Amino acid sequence: MPTSHRGTLKKKFKIFLSVFLLTLFPLLLCAEEGEFGLDIFGGETAGVKFEGKIFSKLNSDLHQDSKYEFTEEWITGIYLSFSGDIKSNFSFFSSFLDKYYYFHSSYNDYFNNRFQPFEFYVKKSSDKWDITAGNQIVSWGVSDVSPIDVVNPQEMDEFIFSEEDFAKLPVLMLRGDYYVNDQTTIEGIYVPFYKPSHFVLINSDWSILPREMYYRTVEEYRKEYGVNIEESGTTSYVTDYPKNSPFNGEIGFLLKSYREGYDYQVAIHYGWEKMPFPEFNPDLVEYLKSTDKPMDALNNLSPLEQISFLPMMKFKPHRIFTFGGGISTTFKSVGIRSEGALHTNSSIYNVHLELLHVPSLTWNIGADYNFPHNLYGNILITWVHFFTNAKTYLFKRDNIFTISLLRGSYFHDTLTLEGRFIFALTQYQMILSLKATYQYSDFISFFGSLNIIDAEKDSLLYQFRKNDFLTTGIRYSF
Amino acid sequence: MKRGILVAVFLLLTGGLLWGLTGEEIIHKVDNQPKPKTTIAKMKMILVSKSGSKRVREVVTYIKEDKNMTKTLMKFLSPADIRNTGFLIWDYKNSDKESDQFLYLPALKKTRRISSSQKNQSFLGTDFSYQDMEGVKVNKATHKLLREEKCGNYECYVVESIPKPGTDYQYSKVVEWIRKDIFVPVKAEMYDKKGKKIKRLTVNKLEKIKNYWIMKESVMENLKTHHKTILTIEKIVVDKKIPDAYFTQRYLEKEI
Numbered sequence: 001m002p003t004s005h006r007g008t009l010k011k012k013f014k015i016f017l018s019v020f021l022l023t024l025f026p027l028l029l030c031a032e033e034g035e036f037g038l039d040i041f042g043g044e045t046a047g048v049k050f051e052g053k054i055f056s057k058l059n060s061d062l063h064q065d066s067k068y069e070f071t072e073e074w075i076t077g078i079y080l081s082f083s084g085d086i087k088s089n090f091s092f093f094s095s096f097l098d099k100y101y102y103f104h105s106s107y108n109d110y111f112n113n114r115f116q117p118f119e120f121y122v123k124k125s126s127d128k129w130d131i132t133a134g135n136q137i138v139s140w141g142v143s144d145v146s147p148i149d150v151v152n153p154q155e156m157d158e159f160i161f162s163e164e165d166f167a168k169l170p171v172l173m174l175r176g177d178y179y180v181n182d183q184t185t186i187e188g189i190y191v192p193f194y195k196p197s198h199f200v201l202i203n204s205d206w207s208i209l210p211r212e213m214y215y216r217t218v219e220e221y222r223k224e225y226g227v228n229i230e231e232s233g234t235t236s237y238v239t240d241y242p243k244n245s246p247f248n249g250e251i252g253f254l255l256k257s258y259r260e261g262y263d264y265q266v267a268i269h270y271g272w273e274k275m276p277f278p279e280f281n282p283d284l285v286e287y288l289k290s291t292d293k294p295m296d297a298l299n300n301l302s303p304l305e306q307i308s309f310l311p312m313m314k315f316k317p318h319r320i321f322t323f324g325g326g327i328s329t330t331f332k333s334v335g336i337r338s339e340g341a342l343h344t345n346s347s348i349y350n351v352h353l354e355l356l357h358v359p360s361l362t363w364n365i366g367a368d369y370n371f372p373h374n375l376y377g378n379i380l381i382t383w384v385h386f387f388t389n390a391k392t393y394l395f396k397r398d399n400i401f402t403i404s405l406l407r408g409s410y411f412h413d414t415l416t417l418e419g420r421f422i423f424a425l426t427q428y429q430m431i432l433s434l435k436a437t438y439q440y441s442d443f444i445s446f447f448g449s450l451n452i453i454d455a456e457k458d459s460l461l462y463q464f465r466k467n468d469f470l471t472t473g474i475r476y477s478f
Numbered sequence: 479m480k481r482g483i484l485v486a487v488f489l490l491l492t493g494g495l496l497w498g499l500t501g502e503e504i505i506h507k508v509d510n511q512p513k514p515k516t517t518i519a520k521m522k523m524i525l526v527s528k529s530g531s532k533r534v535r536e537v538v539t540y541i542k543e544d545k546n547m548t549k550t551l552m553k554f555l556s557p558a559d560i561r562n563t564g565f566l567i568w569d570y571k572n573s574d575k576e577s578d579q580f581l582y583l584p585a586l587k588k589t590r591r592i593s594s595s596q597k598n599q600s601f602l603g604t605d606f607s608y609q610d611m612e613g614v615k616v617n618k619a620t621h622k623l624l625r626e627e628k629c630g631n632y633e634c635y636v637v638e639s640i641p642k643p644g645t646d647y648q649y650s651k652v653v654e655w656i657r658k659d660i661f662v663p664v665k666a667e668m669y670d671k672k673g674k675k676i677k678r679l680t681v682n683k684l685e686k687i688k689n690y691w692i693m694k695e696s697v698m699e700n701l702k703t704h705h706k707t708i709l710t711i712e713k714i715v716v717d718k719k720i721p722d723a724y725f726t727q728r729y730l731e732k733e734i
Binding site: 051093130137138139142164165177183185261328329330332334337368372374409412413414439441442445477 | 599
């Protein structure tokens with residue numbers, strides 16, 4: 001998250017507390033008591049539970065493409081959680097995550113520590129209701145990559161290679177689940193404050209601004225003008241996030257039901273873009289329009305030209321309305337799931353790098369199957385259509401990509417081998433990920449993976465095509 | 479699954495011989511043992527490798543037998559990295575309809591409908607396969623009394639069960655030792671398609687709870703790899719009323 005959005009945590013907490021006391025607390029008192037605990041023998045759920053995970057991994061780049069590229073990235077995370085019952089049908093959960101990053105390149109080293117309160121919430125339950133208030137993660141949709149799962153922002157510090165437990169970021173939320181009957185649930189959420197996905201602007205191989213481009217500019221500037229623009233605090237971007245106001249919140253409803261061998265979900269969500277695309281300076285866009293090859297012109301801007309267009313970009317999320325649904329079932333032992341969603345205001349660039357906000361439709365269909373010899377296979381095909389006639393950049397008007405997974409478990413689940421392949425059919429982009437996990441004991445596992453990325457020019461993954469890397473790591477759960 | 483996992487573990491389907499009884503008749507006696515309407519059990523599965531290293535899995539299981547359906551909810555208590563992972567299974571009786579199975583992954587906060595596993599696959603990494611837990615229907619095999627002999631302190635009938643042609647079963651035959659006095663199997667040996675003995679199940683502890691004989695501790699050993707799984711029922715409650723609401727996605731996702 002860019003630093004300008006940090007702070008005001010105290011203020012946010014006060015506002016949240018007010019919302020909580022004024023709206024939620026009376027509801028909690030009104031909720032009926034009912035016997036629905038799973039604690040039959042006594043002792044399974046009593047007291048405060050304490051759990052945790054520690055993981056540490058080293059990403060080694062397979063080949064150094066420039067002196068700016070990080071060749072070793074060492075990431076260590078500590079996660080601790082506490083949970084328990086305050087009284088009957090009234091529970092709490094709290095957790096935090098602390099991540100340490102150490103990146104090395106021949107140009108410079110980078111160290112960062114990021115501590116974040118993770119999920120913390122209280123939950124009141126009755127026979128028909130669950131009401132949950134606090135920082136939390138929800139999961140919407142029946143599909144593996146769900147277009148209606150839009151409530152929580154994403155962790156993008158390692159692009160799609162983050163630990164899957166922490167791939168989503170919790171948000172402050174008031175959530176109610178009403179159980180219409182044993183098959184049908186209606187869920188409503190209200191998110192009072194905007195929280196963007198966590199992305200890195202410069203200091204990572206996954207950063208939005210290519211490190212190479214940024215530091216080359218810094219060097220050229222230093223050489224030409226004798227000024228260190230890093231130290232001078234000159235920034236090439238600004239953020240324009242929604243102000244904290246109850247009217248700037250997000251609201252959503254999910255209906256989920258299952259009967260006769262089918263699961264259904266329908267969702268409506270009125271929220272904000274979690275991953276705002278950078279909007280280029282209008283003067284810069286005008287300049288790029290006058291050139292034949294805007295992207296080349298952008299990459300070749302001289303330091304002086306860059307200064308004249310400062311701030312070069314602005315991160316400003318837009319309101320998005322999402323409506324969609326999905327269905328899943330099994331047919332002759334094959335799991336089948338399909339999901340679709342319509343989004344208003346999806347961001348897409350035209351060829352002049354002008355940011356457009358247009359409706360988009362996403363639809364996917366997937367199947368999975370358990371093969372003999374403990375082998376599991378899963379394939380998902382996704383189609384994304386942007387309703388625009390403009391000539392587009394990074395995305396096409398129609399985009400089709402596939403995600404396939406093959407996983408085998410051997411030696412009584414001691415060894416797990418996994419292969420994942422993401423391939424875009426409409427623009428050449430691919431990610432191949434091979435992973436092996438060895439469960440050394442009930443608490444400790446070792447893992448290693450190889451990740452290969454390739455993409456054609458002017459595609460989304462082109463910037464990351466040199467980030468092929470080998471990962472080795474250890475994970476301890478207690 | 480055709481029958482509740484736990485019930486099937488307790489009552490492996492085999493045959494036996496009372497004096498003058500055939501293998502088929504004994505099998506039916508075993509199969510007709512009373513079964514609990516509901517079962518809630520806390521189980522511990524200890525996986526022991528050839529070298530003696532151990533891994534432990536603890537599970538709480540809720541089973542309810544309805545007229546048309548067997549409902550099972552399983553929640554993992556340990557190891558820590560899969561705590562709160564849950565399985566929900568609705569198995570339709572007297573119907574060709576496939577069972578509905580759901581898996582809840584707490585790390586992803588997601589419940590997903592899953593396709594049925596291959597029946598010869600390992601059950602949660604143990605030496606039991608899904609089919610071992612489920613058993614095979616009595617009328618899907620022929621049962622022959624081989625002999626009578628002592629097994630431990632008890633007199634037992636040794637019965638060989640061979641699946642009928644066309645039956646989808648992972649073993650070519652199963653030989654079981656059934657206690658004469660109570661018609662409960664206490665040992666079984668499984669043979670692969672080539673006729674080689676590959677697994678042995680030994681019941682170490684039986685206990686009568688209400689009207690039901692419960693296998694409190696059993697060991698399944700893979701004779702090829704010498705890996706074994708010790709399945710212990712640490713706590714059990716039978717015939718306690720369990721609301722239908724327990725066998726829903728709400729409870730599948732509930733932390734334990």
